[in-house]
Amino acid sequence: MPAVFSALGRRARPPTIARLMSLALENPRLLSLAAGFTDNRTLPVAAVRAAVTALAAQPGEPEWLQYGSNAGRPRLRELLAARLATQEPGLDPVATRDRLFVTNGSQQALYLAMQALCDPGDLVLVDRPSYFVFLELLTGLGVEARSLPVDAAGKIDAPALGALLGTMKTRGELGRLKAVYFVSYYSNPSGRSLDLVEKNALAATLAAHGAVVPVIEDAAYRELWFAAPHPAPSVLTLPAWEKFPRLYLSTLTKPFASGLKVGWGVCTDADWLARMLHTKGHHDFGTANFNQAVCEQVLATGGLEAQLAVSRPAYARKMRALHAALVSAGLPARGWHWREAEGGLYLWLEAPATLDTGLDSAFCRACVEAGVLYVPGELCFGDDAPKNFVRLSYGVLAEPELAEAARRFAGVAAKM
Numbered sequence: 505m506p507a508v509f510s511a512l513g514r515r516a517r518p519p520t521i522a523r524l525m526s527l528a529l530e531n532p533r534l535l536s537l538a539a540g541f542t543d544n545r546t547l548p549v550a551a552v553r554a555a556v557t558a559l560a561a562q563p564g565e566p567e568w569l570q571y572g573s574n575a576g577r578p579r580l581r582e583l584l585a586a587r588l589a590t591q592e593p594g595l596d597p598v599a600t601r602d603r604l605f606v607t608n609g610s611q612q613a614l615y616l617a618m619q620a621l622c623d624p625g626d627l628v629l630v631d632r633p634s635y636f637v638f639l640e641l642l643t644g645l646g647v648e649a650r651s652l653p654v655d656a657a658g659k660i661d662a663p664a665l666g667a668l669l670g671t672m673k674t675r676g677e678l679g680r681l682k683a684v685y686f687v688s689y690y691s692n693p694s695g696r697s698l699d700l701v702e703k704n705a706l707a708a709t710l711a712a713h714g715a716v717v718p719v720i721e722d723a724a725y726r727e728l729w730f731a732a733p734h735p736a737p738s739v740l741t742l743p744a745w746e747k748f749p750r751l752y753l754s755t756l757t758k759p760f761a762s763g764l765k766v767g768w769g770v771c772t773d774a775d776w777l778a779r780m781l782h783t784k785g786h787h788d789f790g791t792a793n794f795n796q797a798v799c800e801q802v803l804a805t806g807g808l809e810a811q812l813a814v815s816r817p818a819y820a821r822k823m824r825a826l827h828a829a830l831v832s833a834g835l836p837a838r839g840w841h842w843r844e845a846e847g848g849l850y851l852w853l854e855a856p857a858t859l860d861t862g863l864d865s866a867f868c869r870a871c872v873e874a875g876v877l878y879v880p881g882e883l884c885f886g887d888d889a890p891k892n893f894v895r896l897s898y899g900v901l902a903e904p905e906l907a908e909a910a911r912r913f914a915g916v917a918a919k920m
């Protein structure tokens with residue numbers, strides 16, 4: 505007898521990244537600018553070895569090989585809260601530790617947040633463009649994403665948002681609006697950061713239209729700045745957001761080691777936090793304690809700063825290498841636009857309006873044939889997706905491979 509699935513099971517679709525990867529397997533010489541992975545060459549092998557050696561040398565029982573607690577290791581939570589307080593003056597590290605929980609990557613925290621807030625048929629406002637795995641997660645839960653309007657420069661357009669909220673109110677949709685989500689520092693996919701004016705205007709517009717709903721600020725790339733940290737504070741300390749239930753998400757995967765899959769969140773709303781933790785208890789009753797113990801050692805001994813001192817300039821160099829190769833291959837002259845990133849792992853390219861770069865497009869197929877893979881921008885929109893955007897990641901490939909991948913990509917662009 506075939507299994508009969510739940511509504512959730514029936515909605516589940518293969519993640520798009522899996523489809524892109526299977527395309528990659530068809531062509532072994534393919535260079536991937538698609539995966540948002542970190543760089544194997546700069547992963548912190550020595551720091552992890554030192555952390556494990558220190559753990560093994562500790563007197564007493566090896567508690568770090570035992571189950572941990574649901575919310576995460578107390579000392580790790582304290583260290584993460586203290587680090588965040590240095591980035592956000594005004595944040596009380598002790599209160600922050602008590603609101604902080606450790607997750608299996610920040611991806612799990614995103615899922616917990618949505619499970620606690622949303623039922624099928626609900627609505628979530630998302631940045632435009634947005635993190636495509638989060639958009640897939642919403643689809644999987646039967647939740648509808650709606651884009652926060654942006655202006656021509658990609659900044660949040662507060663008057664247009666006001667109009668959208670007005671329309672939603674008229675249509676009786678505001679009651680279904682359960683959350684607002686945005687990636688605020690060196691975004692995946694756009695590389696943009698939200699500035700103070702945008703953040704304040706977003707809060708003011710939501711409040712003015714009676715939409716004081718939970719907000720999720722995804723700061724996965726905040727630590728991966730190139731020249732200087734982005735100056736805008738988070739929703740945790742901005743007075744404009746004080747009335748909103750807030751969940752600030754971060755991770756040690758991007759700035760330290762993605763394979764450890766340790767992420768974390770700070771939630772200002774005790775009830776929301778408790779419900780997410782109850783659900784986490786159902787998922788796994790605690791993130792891998794060993795991985796947390798390694799991260800704890802690393803944070804306590806300055807290992808995260810040491811790793812960032814290596815990875816920040818390395819990613820900055822790789823971003824410049826990809827940018828320069830795309831420029832010298834003639835892409836701007838063919839009407840393509842993008843901005844150099846100031847942090848993170850991505851370049852976000854806008855192709856001429858008439859060029860379809862979607863997953864099923866001739867352009868995408870030609871790129872795979874030419875041996876280069878990218879993420880079609882159309883995947884990164886909650887609604888009304890344009891077809892002429894492309895996300896390129898410089899995380900994985902070395903500089904000579906980035907240059908070759910850029911040549912292949914621009915070669916296809918020249919033919920189209």
Ligand SMILES: Cc1ncc(COP(=O)(O)O)c(C=O)c1O
Pocket residue numbers: 540608609610611612635687692722724754755756757758762765766767
């Ligand atoms: C914007 C954003 N948020 C969250 C995540 C999840 O990261 P992790 O689960 O590794 O912490 C990612 C991963 O690529 C991301 O790009």
